[in-house]
Amino acid sequence: xxRLLVFVNSVVLLxxxxxxxxxxxxxxxxxxxxxxxxxxxxxxxxxxEVPEGDIIIGFSISQQRQDGQMxxxxxxxxxxxxxxxxxxxxxxxxxxxxxxxxGLYGESQASKKVHFHTLKKxxxxxxxxxxxxxxTVQGLDKSRHLQTGEMIIIxxxxxxxxxxIALFCRQYDIIKDNDSSNNKEKAKPxxxxxxxxxxxxxxxxxxxxxxxxxxxIIEV
Numbered sequence: 341x342x343r344l345l346v347f348v349n350s351v352v353l354l355x356x357x358x359x360x361x362x363x364x365x366x367x368x369x370x371x372x373x374x375x376x377x378x379x380x381x382x383x384x385x386x387x388x389e390v391p392e393g394d395i396i397i398g399f400s401i402s403q404q405r406q407d408g409q410m411x412x413x414x415x416x417x418x419x420x421x422x423x424x425x426x427x428x429x430x431x432x433x434x435x436x437x438x439x440x441x442x443g444l445y446g447e448s449q450a451s452k453k454v455h456f457h458t459l460k461k462x463x464x465x466x467x468x469x470x471x472x473x474x475x476t477v478q479g480l481d482k483s484r485h486l487q488t489g490e491m492i493i494i495x496x497x498x499x500x501x502x503x504x505i506a507l508f509c510r511q512y513d514i515i516k517d518n519d520s521s522n523n524k525e526k527a528k529p530x531x532x533x534x535x536x537x538x539x540x541x542x543x544x545x546x547x548x549x550x551x552x553x554x555x556x557i558i559e560v
Contacts (some may be wrong), residue, residue, distance in 0.1 A: 341441065368394040368443035376456040381431040381463065384456060387423040388439050397422070398442035405436035417442055432460045 378385045390396050398417030401424055404410070413542040414424060428433065434457050438450040 347396070360474065364442070366445040367395055367440040368448045370449040371399070371439045371441050371451045374439050374451045374454050376437075376454060379456065380429075380462045382429050383461045384426045384429060384435075384458065385423060386437060386439065386454075388451065389422065389508055390441055394441070395444055396441050397444065399424070400440040400442060402438045402440075402445060403425075404436050405430075406436055411476070415442075420451050429458050431458055468526060 341540075369391050371390055374386065374388040376384050376386060386401060388399075397417070398419055399421070400416075401414040403412040403414065403426060416424070426435075436454070437454050437456070440450050441448040524546065549557075
């Protein structure tokens with residue numbers, strides 16, 4: 341019985357060890373040529389290369405301040421990208437990064453550590469043609485375009501509202517003037533009413549006249 345248990349344990353260890361060996365053998369190699377480009381005060385672009393012949397489905401980046409006070413992990417799968425933009429960095433700060441490739445059977449070993457130092461906000465960005473391909477610059481340009489488009493839309497809406505208000509005020513003034521003219525026309529006949537005339541053209545006179553005393557002459 342004891343021999344049987346020892347034999348079962350040996351088989352289990354052998355199978356488990358072979359699975360671990362196969363998984364470890366199928367893990368992708370670590371990324372190479374890790375570099376930092378387009379440094380800013382609050383961002384940086386990380387790029388790397390992957391040896392050919394391995395199926396890579398994603399990457400993982402560990403970001404840490406050199407003083408060890410803050411550490412961040414970025415993990416993305418279902419992508420063939422070989423670069424990543426690090427945002428929300430602190431200005432004038434030293435950072436350490438490492439990159440790992442994600443394959444079908446797990447993650448690779450971490451790449452060599454790469455050190456970089458962010459700029460100060462007062463520093464000017466280096467102007468060169470390669471910045472046009474930088475995702476950071478593209479993102480900034482896109483945000484500028486969005487802000488410009490939003491401002492144009494706001495200005496157009498304000499102009500349309502101003503035109504509507506001006507048209508309404510004009511119509512209101514016209515209606516008010518018409519009402520004032522109508523009121524004057526209605527009030528004019530009552531105030532300038534003339535004395536009624538007789539149908540023959542003369543002024544209508546009273547039918548009653550004061551009696552004239554009659555004089556009787558008596559002959560003697």
